[in-house]
Amino acid sequence: METNSRVSDLLQAIKNGRHRIGEIEFRANNSNDRFVICHHADTERSQAPDHGGLEIHHGPEDSRRLSLYAEDGSYRFLKAQRNLRSGWLMLLESPADLKLALDQFYPAALGLWLAHRRETLEIEHLRQKLDRQSGMYRRAKMLTDEQAQSLVPATCAAAPGCARRILWQISPDQPLAAGPASSATGIADRVPPDEAIPLLCAAPCNHFIAECLATAKKQPPPPPSAP
Ligand code: SF4
Structure with a gap:
């Protein structure tokens, strides 16, 4: 089953020295069957006696709640926003629970990374995604390439x-002006690449498409075609 194989892949990644995904640090006990995760800024505290006074959570159930709001109480409308709150630690009793927790913080991230490594990841470029828009989002297609390039940063x-x-481009033959690193490395806090599971973006997200629509709407609609 896919879930079991993903759990095995995650365990293998840990054995190979990976300990970070996004802003989360994870580590296993010696027998690789129990795990601790926390915000990477709390790594040192989490290893202190009594876990340095961090707020303790048992099991993966609280992951979604922890991922919803930033330190300042603002809603994190993107799961990969770099404002995950710190000050907590989660104890997980099995590899499956670890996967469940990481999936809540960073949905699909593990699968995207594995597919990318196996060269089976399908990338959807911006023009392809805009061409699929319908209803009120149809007008996003009017976005110019220049506007699209500016919207990325x-x-x-x-x-x-x-x-x-970001792995996508404006179109198959038009790369992003600043290259794929124009937004981020996909790895929080600059840990060496072989110590992290990167967060990949294989297609513009709904937030990006909403920004495309808002920008496209600022320009006058095209004149009606001649009868
Ligand atoms: S398009 Fe990708 S990189 Fe940009 S905000 Fe959305 S998820 Fe993040």
């Missing part, structure tokens, strides 16, 4: 920033 990299590394 303005939307993906603007504070607090999205931690995903």
Whole structure:
């Protein structure tokens, strides 16, 4: 089953030295059957006696709640926003629970990374995604290439920033002006690449498409075609 194989892949990644995904640090006990996760800024505290006074959570159930709001109480409308709150630690009793917890913080991230490694990941470029828009989003197709290029840093990299590394382009033959690193590396806090599971962005997200629509709407609609 896919879930079991993903859990095995995650365990293998840990054995190979990976300990970070996005802003989360994870580690296993010696027999690789119990795990601790926390915000990477709390790594040292989490290893202190009594876990340095961090708020303790048992099991993966609280992951969704912890991922919803930033430190300042603002809603995290993107799961990969770089403003995950710190000050907590989660104890997980099995590899399956670890996967469940990480999936709540960073949905699909593990699967995207594995598919990318196996060269089976399908990338959807911006024009392809815009061409599929219908209803009120149809007008997003009017976005110019120049506007699209500007929207990438303005939307993906603007504070607090999205931690995903963009793999898509404007179109198959038009790369992003600043290259794939124009938004982020996909790895929080600059740990060596072989110590992290990167967060990848294989297609513009709904937030980005909404920004495309808002920008496209600022220009006058095209004149009606001649009868
Ligand atoms: S398009 Fe990708 S990189 Fe940009 S904000 Fe959305 S998920 Fe993040």
